[in-house]
Structures are given as structure tokens and as C-alpha cells.
Amino acid sequence: MCHKKRTFECIKQSWMISTNKRKFTLYAISSTRDRLKPDLKRALIKNYAYVESSKNVKTCTFSQVPFIVREIIPELVEWPFGTYTLVKPKAGCPTGWLEGWRHQDNEDGDNINSLAYGHHFYGSFGRNLQFYYCTRDPNQFSGRRYWPSGNYCILKHGLSCPTGFLTGSVYWDDEDRNNKNSYDGVLPSGDFGRNTRIDYCCREDGRYNTKVQLPTSKPFYLLRFTSPCQMVEGMYVREENVQFDDEDHNNKNSISGKVPMGANGGRNQQLYVTWLKVKRPLASRLM
Template sequence: MAACIFFLLMLMVCHSYGQTWPSGTYGLPKPLTGCPSGWTDGRRKHDTEDRNPNNNWSNPLNLAGYQQSSSMEHEFCIKTSTSGSSGWPAGEYCIYKYGSCPSGFQEKFVYWDDEDSGNANTRSGTLPNGVYDNNTRYKFCCRNDGDTSQAISLPTGNNFYLFATKATCQQVNGMAVTLEYFYWDNEDSNNGDDESSGTNTPYPGVVLGGIKLNFCYYQPASAPTWPSGTYGLPKPRTGCPAGWVDGRRKHDTEDTNPNNNWSDPLHLAGYQQSSSMEHEFCMKTSTSGSTNWPAGDYCIYKKLACPSGFQEGYIYWDDEDSGNANTQSGTLPDGDYDNNTKYKFCCRDDGVVSQAITLPTTDNFYLFAVGDTCQQVAGKTVVSEWFYWDNEDSSNADSQYGAHPYLGVTASGQNIKLTFCYYN
């Protein structure tokens, strides 16, 4: 019961400290699920081309309002309060202008030449900055100082829209995104559709015979689970994911002038001493999981078979020869465990470390680096740590083969150094 009460209290604390929308005034397209609490709404009816009308839109389309072949009603969520504790994060996206563009954005516009004959445009409520007569000019705030694949942080309590500035949508932490569109078939006679110059504008904007915009629809993503397959990770002091098993290996390293050393901080479970160390593992022995490991640059421990997309390799530790005191217990990665040690790894090098991958965020965990920088993971802070094994000095046989973590066997040929990427 005490544990349950603690869990509920933690949920309340987490909720009370949930992220708020950035400071400033601005607007977003209104989804069918409505606006964030405290925002106001508005609507604009576009009377589009009546002769051979050809408005069209994606399926699905989660925009509030209605869509017809010769008209559409577009609705807005407008934040009229300047409240908010942070600025908008760097990225590639647009919002509606209301008041002044927040810091980091540039002002843009798109102009709709609506139907000339019997124009029936209407408006009500609170609207973005612009012009609303027989034609329509919306003002936008756009930025192009990031990478759409680099997830940004925004509130996750509501479904919402951003505008795309290119053919792909900005990724947002904790949210699944769907690319939607609407195409306005505007006035055919002497059409005056127009938009700001340059590339940093709502995409694609003015096209032949009308205007098309990409709407990026965000809704909370299902919590990711660990990918399918069997494998292992270094064990952090905080423990293993639920349902995994653990194991440990003691390395008896060089006893004469011992020189094991390690980074500060180092969050590895086990102990570290100048002439020995105990390394612990978190092992996933069930093949369960609904996804594959994402493309990227990192390694994991091999257990039975490497998951899809990985290549196998190993590193061999030539541990202390004299009075060797190696031990092992529990469940271990594939390898050899006698007076020396061989760990087998599964590594991949098919991504970019700066492009965040999606993995579970409920646990702290380690991955191995395959280069001198760590793979980014959405929603996690990463710390690059290391351990250096001072192995047997006499006739040392340290070796490595195939795909393996960085650095591996060092230039001296009788020591091993690995980079551990710690995610918290």
C-alpha cells in the first residue's frame, strides 16, 4: 500500500511539473480534440473556386472545421497570454503569428485569392494576425535552425498541430506525428495567390492553381518497449529493466604495477579497483518486443543471435596469468569465461549519432559507443564514460575481431578501453 501511495504521489508531482507551452502569444491549427486549456479559438470560412471545384485533403485529416470541394472552414487555437517559462526550441516548423513572433522565428505570410463571384468568406472568434476580407492573408512565424529528425520538447497533454517547412515533420519527444495536408483550389481567374520569398515558409505553399499546406498532427505516442530479441547491456547502479536478469564477471587484471582506471563519474554496477574489477550485466532473455532496434551507431552484448541490423564481433581480454582469480555468476553475454574473457557484441553503424533514436525512457541504461561520440536517444541525457583494463603484461594476447565497441584494444596492444554511454 505504501508503494502505491508513493507512486500516486509521484504521478501528481510529475503532473504538476509538466511542461507548459512556451511564452509569448501565437496560434496553432485547431484539431478535432480541441485547444489547450486557457486558449481561445476562432474560425475562418474560405469560399474557394466554385467552377469545377477541386479542394482536396489527406485521409486522415484531424483538423477542426469542415472540408468541402468548394469551401472549407479552418479553425484556430490562439494563445493570448504571454505566460510560459521557456522559449520555443530550435527546429524546422511554423506557427501562426498573433502579436509578435517569439524569439527565434521569422515572420512570413501566405495569401489566398478566394472566390471572386458571390464571395461568402466569414470569420469569427480570435484569429491569427492577417487580413480577412474577400481574400485571406495569414501571417506565420517560422524557424529553420534545427533538424526535423532531432526531437524537440513541447507539452504532451494535448493533441496539436505544427506547420511543416519541408516535406517532413519536426519530431517531438513523446508524441507520434502524422503528416496531413489540405489543398485549396482558389480563384481561377487572374489568380493572385502569393507567399513570402525564401525557403523558410509553410510548405509547400503556393502551387499551380491553389495553395497546399502540410499540417503535422501530434498525439501522445505509446510508451516504447525494449526491442524484440535477446541481448544484454552493461548494468548501471540503478539496476536492470523489469523482467530482465543479471550476471557478473570479475576480471583479475595485472597485479604488477596495476593501472586500471576509469572516468569520473562512472555509473557502472560492480566495483572498480586498480588490479581487478567486477562488471555486471542486464540480460534480456525473452524474445518479446514489438519493434526492431532503430538505425544508429552503437553496440549491445550478444545473447544467442544478434538482432536484425547488427553485425557480430568480439573483444578478448588477456586477464592476469599469475594466481588468476576470475569468477562469474548469473546470466552472462555470449562469450568465453575462464582464466581470460571473451565478450561477444552486436554493433551497428547505419545512422548518425546526432539523430536521436527512440528507446524506452523509464529506466537508466547503457549502450556502447562505436566511435568517440555517443548515440543520442530521445528524452534521455547521455554521459560518455569509460573504463580502462590494464591486462596481463607478459606475452599479452588481447585481441578483437569484427564489429566491436570503441576503442577496444589500445595502441599498446595489452590493454582495453571501452566507451560506455550512460542514459538517464
Template sequence: MASGLVRMFLLLLIVHQSVGLFAEQRSRPGRPFQLVSILPLVNRDTASSMTLRCERNMDIRTEMAHIFRMRIVKKSASGWDLIAEKRDNEDKTTAMVGNLTASANVTGSVSNAFLETVWADVNKDTFGLFMCDVMGLDDSNQVVVEASTEVDILESELPTRYFESLSIKARDLLTALKERIESESQFCNESLQNVKEKMSILMDIQTSANYRITGLDKSRSSIETSNLRLQNKMDSMQRSLRNVESRLDGLVQWPGGFYALLQPKTGCPVDLAFFGGTHKFHKIHTESQDSSDYRDSYTSDAFSSLTSFRTDSRNFVSIEFCEVTRQFNTVPWPQGSFCINKLYHKSCPGGFSSGYVRFDTEDKIPASEGRNNVALSDYYTNPKLHFCCQKTGPASTPVQLPTDSPFLLYRHGGMCQAVKDMDVSTQLLIFNTQDSGNSDSVNGSYPDVDVDPGSIIKFHLCYYTKR
């Protein structure tokens, strides 16, 4: 009987310690830069300040040789908000929150670079999901972007928020936790059965030896108390298991395959698929003389003011892409009517057909400039923008895609594809191409685009934001 009580006490101690260790878990290593939290669990009544530091992880190799921007961002309903930033061409470190001070070093050796923020007092702005990213150049002057893993700063009075912050990147951790809970639940069932057997033996002893009834009553009361505690713990574990299974079933990933999405002003979607890819751009030289047709233009809801600009009397339109160049899952694309960008050296995902739109740029070089896998061209050649399109289902039937971040799809078939739990608006991106002897053209499967003989290419886009 004493052995059974010791086993039950050890079980409660193991469960208590395992929950404590999970609540205190910090950002996992594995990337060239890491975001370190001095206080991963913060109590506003006892903590006078809170510090976050973005720094070099010396255990992981990086291609970056020179840093020109380092920043810390915080997750909000609309995306990621800037908290602090340091650029190599600015003396001042920018801090976006009133009670926040920031210090940084992005010059000199990359190994010594850091950006540190200190909240002078702990309040509601201190808690949330944080991440840092670093932009720079490698030894070949190619743009390199590195991002840390996300760090969830929680108020210590609310440890259950660890379960609410789980995302696709936590699938392995959730699966391990599920297996652990199942193992401990089985142990509790065995312990409960053992307790029931001991209760039966005690009741037989009580019948045959009434003179020991007082001591037996005390033992039975202790066993019943332990039984109740074990039953409550098992019920709690079963509820946690159901919660974990529900969250695993509810995780939505960006589909597999190699492709790219046109990047809106809010940035690339926050998803593991895009962390493995590269952030690329393409700059197209458009008609630079006075013209009677449309000027280069865009819809400001989805694009920033840097999309079209003029340099040395030459007009340009710069478009950016979020490329998926490594595979993290085999989830198929849902059937519907829409287009995405094709990586010209890779095949389209299953169910899509390929095609392109060719731009007749301004006769004066450069025709186009860029680093990407979508528009195959060089300094002298008119670019081709490559696409993957499908029309396998009605656009009015909602499909399921991740809803954490805004994103863009190309319209295909005259109507924007409906997406579950997302609002959609039609956007335009207009290029004023070469007026004289224009040779704009399309080929294969391509999105809804107006190619006007008078040198206008007008794309119809669909911009999705969380409902």
C-alpha cells in the same frame, strides 16, 4: 418518452460506475510477489495514515528458496528511490523517510516474508508510483530477482492522474478503454438521434393541438436538458478518446530481439522487456602486481564504487548486464552508429553485426567468474565479451529510444549516438590485463576500444540521462 429518459439515466449511471471502477483499480496479480496498498486512493484531509505491504503472492509459483533482501522503491525524476529495505543479515529494517515506520520478516519460509511501511501522516511524499523487489537464491544457489507490478498511490482529489501514469505496461488496458469509449459514444449518438426525432414529433403535436402547449413545453424543456447532458457527455468521451489515442501513439518501447545493455549505477531501465530478463554479472581477474601502465578505472558518473575492487591481494573488475531473454514486441532498432552486448547463444537483432573482445586475465586463477549470457568463459578460461554493432546511419541524427531511465550504449565510430530528449556524456571503463606475454585481441564487429600492446583495454561508452 419515459423509456428514453430511463435509457439516458441508465447510460449516465453506467458511465459514472465505469469511471469509478477505473479510478479504484489496484495492482494487478500475476507475479510471485505483490505490493498491496491499503488505500489506493488517499485523501489527506480524511486519512490519518497510509500503508504499503510487499508480500508473497501465493497464487504464483516462485523459484526463490531463500530471501536475502526485500525493498520498496518509489519512482522519481532520476530513477527509483529507496523507501524501505530489509536484509537477512541485519536486525534493523531500514526506513529512508522521516515520518515512515517499517517492519519486515525475510527469514524462515519465503511464504511468510513481508515488508510493510506505514506513513504516520498523509502528505505529498505519500503519493506517487511505488514498486517492491525481492532478491534471493533458488535451491541451486542461483540468484533470483522478482519484482512486483507498479502501484500508483493517488490523491483522491486528482483522479485524472490515472491517465498520466500510463506506460507501456498499460497498453492492453488503454486499448480496452478506447473500445469501451467508442461503444458508449456510438450509443450516445443513437440516443441523441432518438431525442431529435422525439423533439420533431412534439413540435408537430404542438402545431395541431395548441391546448396542450403548456405540457408540451415542459416535456420539450426536459428533453432539451437531457439532450444537453448527452451532448456534454459525448464531448467528454470524445476528448478522452483523443487523449487515449495520443498516449498510445506516444508510447516508446525498447526494441525487440535478444541482447543486453551494460548496467549503470542507476540500475536496469524500467521497461517490460527487462522485467522478463535476468540481472547478471561478470567478474574479471585483472593484473594484480605493481605496474607502470593504467590501473583499473571507470567514470563515476555511470558506475558505482563496486566496479573495481581488491580481494586477497587480487584485483577484479565486476560489470553487470541487463539482459533481454524473452520477446515482448517486434519493434525494430533505429538506424544509427552504436553497439550493444550480444547473448552468445542468440543472433544479433536485425541490422547488427557480431564480434568480441578477448581479455588476457591475470595468470593466477580465477580467470573470471560470473552468471550471464554475454561473456563466455569459466573459472580457468580468459573471457570473451560479445557485441552486436551497427553503423547504418550518422551518429549525429537523433534516434528514438525510451527516456524513462538512464542507460549505456557502446560508442562505435568515434562519436556517441544522439538520442531524442536525452543528454549524453562519454564514459570510460579501463581494464589492466596481464602484463607478461599479453594476448588481448578483438574480432569481427566491436565498439570503440583501445587495445594497447602494454596490456590495457579501454572501452569508450555513452551514458544517457533524461534532458
């Protein structure tokens, strides 16, 4: 049996089998390097961790789960149920998600568009800005129902935000003269004509420095809300930002409701985002 072997490859194989069955099973290795107690045989993981010993089964809080198991759990976490949108990074969208893009014709005169140095946005960025988006297909299965508490925003898709979020919108007054706004594919909720409106979902029901569980298979973006970047279990965080140079003449920029940090009713909109990248794979640290 695979669980009798003491190799990391054996554990990873067990993850894949279990994930396909929608039942997360982790076979614990027993080397002294993995910091696991000898009586731990396996952990069943589904949002919380259940540790099975040789005699009984007990429920543990996340902080009580042994070090190596805590680091593996994020790789088994699913995206929450429902439909919503994230900004697409260079690493691409999660598997099976729907994609789309929005080209914004920004101010022609003395344009001051800017993005964080070394940013990870996927798109085209110069005098005009073209962002790409990843939208979760509502028909995809997920055994996870809710987003975790925290302090962050995502983009709205559909009629309502996921449970726990409050909605808002940001309106960009794009270039008036010879406007070339365009779009294609699946986009977040909003309006994408001569000007741009995008709807957001934001929450602040948890501390930003309390790490939450979200998938770690690929880098992704969250948007900052009222705090520094939300911490995510098993991932590094990096703050990035984008400044839009919007229409100079008779500018009608506006915001309503709960919106990401940086958005305002001034002449130029700005957004602060959090780019999340998985830490160095656990396998490479066990060699």
C-alpha cells in the same frame, strides 16, 4: 471520461492503461502552455505518431508531432524484440530482465585499472574489475521488432545479433598468476574461463546526432562505435570509459569483427560507453 480533464495526471493514467493493452494512447491536454493546437484530441503512438483531429486521422513524421507529444513518446517506447545484453548501471536493470556478473582478475603488478570519474557502472572496481550485466529475456513480449538505425554497440546474447547489427568480439588476457576469475548468472555471449571474451553487436547505419527512440524509464548504457555518443530522444548523454590493466607477460589481447570504440589488440583493453539518463520529467515542467 479521463480525456476530458485537463491535468497531466490524467494523461499519465491513460499511458498506463494503454501500455497494458499494448496500444499507446495519449490524451492531449488543451492548456495554452502545452503548445497543442485546439483541434488535437489525442495521439495514438506506436513507434511513429498518429494524430487524430476532430475530422480525420493523418500520419505525421516525428518532427511534425507537437512539442509536448514529442517529449512524451519516448516514455512509451518498448525495448526491441529478441535477446541481447546491456551493461548494468547503478540504477539497475529494466524490469523483468535477467542479471549476471563477471569478475576479471586483472594484472597484479603496478595495476593501472581506471574508470571515468563519477561513472555510473554497477559493480566492484579496484585492482580487479567486476561488471554486472542486464540481458533481455527472449520470452518477454514486445510490439517493437527492430532496433533503430544509428551509431552504437550493444552486447550479444544468443546465436546472432539483432537485425541491423554486425558482430565482433573482444578478448582480454587476464592475470596468469593465481587467477581468480569468476562469474554468475546470465552473461552476454562469450567465454568466461581464465581469460575473458565478450561478443558485441555494432551498427553505423545512421548519424549519431539523429536522436533515436529507446525506453526512458531508467538510465542505461550503450557502447560507442565509430562516432561520438548516440543521441536518444528524451535523454541526456554522458561519455564514460574504462581501462583494463591486462596481463603484462606474453599478452594475448585481441579483437575480431566489429567492436566498440577503444577495444584493441594492444596490451590493455579500453572501452568507451554512453550513459543515458532521462531528462527532467515533463510533469515537473508543466507545473
